[in-house]
Amino acid sequence: xxxxxxxxxxxxxxxxxxxxxxxxxxxxxxxxxxxxxxxxxxxxxxxxxxxxxxxxxxxxxxxxxxxxxxxxxxxxxxxxxxxxxxxxxxxxxxxxxxxxxxxxxxxxxxxxxxxxxxxxxxxxxxxxxxxxxxxxxxxxxxxxxxxxxxxxxxxxxxxxxxxxxxx
Amino acid sequence: xxxxxxxxxxxxxxxxxxxxxxxxxxxxxxxxxxxxxxxxxxxxxxxxxxxxxxxxxxxxxxxxxxxxxxxxxxxxxxxxxxxxxxxxxxxxxxxxxxxxxxxxxxxxxxxxxxxxxxxxxxxxxxxxxxxxxxxxxxxxxxxxxxxxxxxxxxxxxxxxxxxxxxxxxxxxxxxxxxxxxxxxxxxxxxxxxxxxxxxxxxxxxxxxxxxxxxxxxxxxxxxxxxxxxxxxxxxxxxxxxxxxxxxxxxxxxxxxxxxxxxxxxxxxxxxxxxxxxxxxxxxxxxxxxxxxxxxxxxxxxxxxxxxxxxxxxxxxxxxxxxxxxxxxxxxxxxxxxxxxxxxxxxxxxxxxxxxxxxxxxxxxxxxxxxxxxxxxxxxxxxxxxxxxxxxxxxxxxxxxxxxxxxxxxxxxxxxxxxxxxxxxxxxxxxxxxxxxxxxxxxxxxxxxxxxxxxxxxxxxxxxxxxxxxxxxxxxxxxxxxxxxxxxxxxxxxxxxxxxxxxxxxxxxxxxxxxxxxxxxxxxxxxxxxxxxxxxxxxxxxxxxxxxxxxxxxxxxxxxxxxxxxxxxxxxxxx
Numbered sequence: 001x002x003x004x005x006x007x008x009x010x011x012x013x014x015x016x017x018x019x020x021x022x023x024x025x026x027x028x029x030x031x032x033x034x035x036x037x038x039x040x041x042x043x044x045x046x047x048x049x050x051x052x053x054x055x056x057x058x059x060x061x062x063x064x065x066x067x068x069x070x071x072x073x074x075x076x077x078x079x080x081x082x083x084x085x086x087x088x089x090x091x092x093x094x095x096x097x098x099x100x101x102x103x104x105x106x107x108x109x110x111x112x113x114x115x116x117x118x119x120x121x122x123x124x125x126x127x128x129x130x131x132x133x134x135x136x137x138x139x140x141x142x143x144x145x146x147x148x149x150x151x152x153x154x155x156x157x158x159x160x161x162x163x164x165x166x167x
Numbered sequence: 168x169x170x171x172x173x174x175x176x177x178x179x180x181x182x183x184x185x186x187x188x189x190x191x192x193x194x195x196x197x198x199x200x201x202x203x204x205x206x207x208x209x210x211x212x213x214x215x216x217x218x219x220x221x222x223x224x225x226x227x228x229x230x231x232x233x234x235x236x237x238x239x240x241x242x243x244x245x246x247x248x249x250x251x252x253x254x255x256x257x258x259x260x261x262x263x264x265x266x267x268x269x270x271x272x273x274x275x276x277x278x279x280x281x282x283x284x285x286x287x288x289x290x291x292x293x294x295x296x297x298x299x300x301x302x303x304x305x306x307x308x309x310x311x312x313x314x315x316x317x318x319x320x321x322x323x324x325x326x327x328x329x330x331x332x333x334x335x336x337x338x339x340x341x342x343x344x345x346x347x348x349x350x351x352x353x354x355x356x357x358x359x360x361x362x363x364x365x366x367x368x369x370x371x372x373x374x375x376x377x378x379x380x381x382x383x384x385x386x387x388x389x390x391x392x393x394x395x396x397x398x399x400x401x402x403x404x405x406x407x408x409x410x411x412x413x414x415x416x417x418x419x420x421x422x423x424x425x426x427x428x429x430x431x432x433x434x435x436x437x438x439x440x441x442x443x444x445x446x447x448x449x450x451x452x453x454x455x456x457x458x459x460x461x462x463x464x465x466x467x468x469x470x471x472x473x474x475x476x477x478x479x480x481x482x483x484x485x486x487x488x489x490x491x492x493x494x495x496x497x498x499x500x501x502x503x504x505x506x507x508x509x510x511x512x513x514x515x516x517x518x519x520x521x522x523x524x525x526x527x528x529x530x531x532x533x534x535x536x537x538x539x540x541x542x543x544x545x546x547x548x549x550x551x552x553x554x555x556x557x558x559x560x561x562x563x564x565x566x567x568x569x570x571x572x573x574x575x576x577x578x579x580x581x582x583x584x585x586x587x588x589x590x591x592x593x594x595x596x597x598x599x600x601x602x603x604x605x606x607x608x609x610x611x612x613x614x615x616x617x618x619x620x621x622x623x624x625x626x627x628x629x630x631x632x633x634x635x636x637x638x639x640x641x642x643x644x645x646x647x648x649x650x651x652x653x654x655x656x657x658x659x660x661x662x663x664x665x666x667x668x669x670x671x672x673x674x675x676x677x678x679x680x681x682x683x684x685x686x687x688x689x690x691x692x693x694x695x696x697x698x699x700x701x702x703x704x705x706x707x708x709x710x711x712x713x714x715x716x717x718x719x720x721x722x723x724x725x726x727x728x729x730x731x732x733x734x735x736x737x738x739x740x741x
Contacts, residue, residue: 118631120488120491120630120631120632120633122488122632122633124487124488125684125705125707125709126487126488126489126684126686126703127460127647127660127680127683127684127686128488128489128629128633128635128647128649129488129633130460130463130684131458131635131649131657131658131660132632132633132649134456134458134658135445135456135649135651135657135658136445136456137632137651137652139632140630140631140632140633141631141632142631142632
């Protein structure tokens with residue numbers, strides 16, 4: 001199930017969202033537990049907001065301190081399956097974050113178009129790397145279009161990262 | 168090694184230059200400071216009595232001139248100057264008696280813009296007393312019309328040119344300017360061999376037509392060469408200062424006549440004409456980035472090489488930044504058996520038992536040795552492959568180009584335990600033929616050395632951010648230039664090279680990084696696909712390795728140097 005967005009772009013779509021049958025938006029468990037459609041819709045939006053917040057936090061932390069800085073957001077240490085040369089994730093501001101919730105609401109996925117910056121350190125023994133270092137260049141950065149994929153699971157009242165890919 | 172002003176039996180990077188003391192330098196400068204620079208041209212007498220220079224940083228220098236070319240700098244002991252004018256730029260040079268320093272002034276007589284070089288021996292930043300230091304100021308001469316607009320400044324406008332300069336001394340050089348911080352030159356008269364060398368340089372724009380160029384022959388004699396060149400009229404006036412290989416002082420001014428040899432492409436942004444891409448603005452006086460590769464090179468004995476090879480040998484065992492854009496290895500040799508019969512050399516038999524494993528033996532007898540190899544089919548029917556020859560006393564590595572369509576083969580044999588540093592790769596070029604089922608016999612035909620690439624510049628993009636340019640500057644020299652992030656040519660160095668034509672637009676090239684990391688680089692260049700495949704052979708404290716090389720190519724252009732360098736094959740044992 002795809003959860004609608006809560007960012008500025010998605011707010012513009014709320015009118016359309018309101019017209020969408022709830023059965024398409026929410027798992028039956030959510031609907032069954034809801035007193036009415038408004039409560040279910042609110043619950044979904046709160047879920048989405050929490051997932052978006054986690055995704056933003058992961059990106060900010062990764063860009064600030066790599067996977068080590070994200071450790072407490074993940075279920076286990078090997079959750080971050082990333083190219084070791086990945087140095088930064090730059091979310092595409094024009095792209096929509098796509099969030100999907102499992103039927104039982106215990107898990108979710110989050111996909112976001114981004115630019116992936118890979119940093120190639122000039123640390124080797126080759127002459128060209130030595131000369132690059134001589135010139136004051138310690139690394140080269142290569143930027144490519146990519147997608148951030150987060151697999152999430154519920155953790156108490158919040159969410160935690162089960163796996164993270166950028167490809 | 169015979170002592171010589173300009174050695175005839177070894178390259179400059181092998182010559183044992185004397186570590187001159189500052190007292191020796193001072194003694195050598197004493198009389199020339201009083202007498203002024205020499206030269207074949209008639210030096211000019213300035214009519215002006217005073218020249219007061221004000222630099223952009225507030226530095227003020229005042230010279231007073233007298234009859235008979237006398238000059239006094241701000242109350243110091245008087246000496247004699249030399250002056251020569253090209254168009255409206257007058258170059259003035261003098262040494263300060265009783266010191267080991269001097270000055271060179273480029274003065275624009277039209278608008279009083281000026282650039283001043285202080286030149287000195289000893290006290291750094293150069294690591295030896297014989298290497299000339301320089302500091303540069305841009306500013307103006309007081310007393311006339313104050314210049315409007317921009318002063319002289321470092322420029323990227325000279326980058327990409329090459330000129331053959333004939334001095335009035337009779338000495339000619341091919342000067343390549345493929346960088347905005349370094350240059351490359353080939354002596355046509357002082358040295359017979361025709362090998363190119365690289366050194367740090369200044370490029371300063373004086374006017375649209377007139378540029379100032381300097382180079383310091385750092386890592387070699389330490390000599391300083393500078394000239395003001397008129398790019399349109401191809402005339403120059405210049406100064407040479409420093410000590411030759413016999414420790415004789417060269418201190419003279421000259422006039423030069425140039426021949427334009429071409430212009431290659433530049434890779435800065437189109438609007439970027441800035442210069443000095445390796446500037447060190449916060450460094451001490453005279454500081455700049457001078458590439459001194461011998462300082463950082465591992466220097467090992469044969470025993471250390473043996474130990475390093477035994478401890479760590481890596482043959483195509485790991486990814487290389489030099490092959491990030493390389494072609495995938497070919498598996499097409501797997502299952503093939505053939506021999507390579509080298510003229511005047513061994514016959515090497517091969518059984519390719521897998522896509523990365525072969526067996527070899529020499530001389531048609533004895534046991535087979537298993538080795539790891541990589542191969543690339545760079546052009547249909549033409550393979551380059553390489554492997555180590557375990558058990559050879561000099562840790563040989565063979566890089567072979569085999570053309571199965573015509574039966575020709577050429578090998579670049581790399582080896583260690585060379586005379587200067589045991590870990591520095593030596594190289595030989597072997598020509599031969601393939602012998603095997605279904606392979607045509609070329610008879611006596613062989614691949615041949617070629618000048619087809621002479622003067623050419625190819626860029627090589629090995630991995631993101633790792634791009635260099637090769638300048639095939641002479642029949643036995645490969646020079647390489649490293650780009651800065653802005654696309655300027657930056658650091659440059661050079662080593663022995665060899666060039667073999669395999670087919671039309673397919674060339675087998677090697678270079679040795681002598682006194683500079685010690686690597687043997689080999690590449691098979693396909694000018695039709697603008698891609699190469701090759702192998703690097705390197706030994707250092709981290710062991711011996713053979714690793715892939717592969718890069719995208721661009722043709723930056725070609726200098727027309729055939730008539731000056733085409734017959735300078737040379738090639739001293741290095």
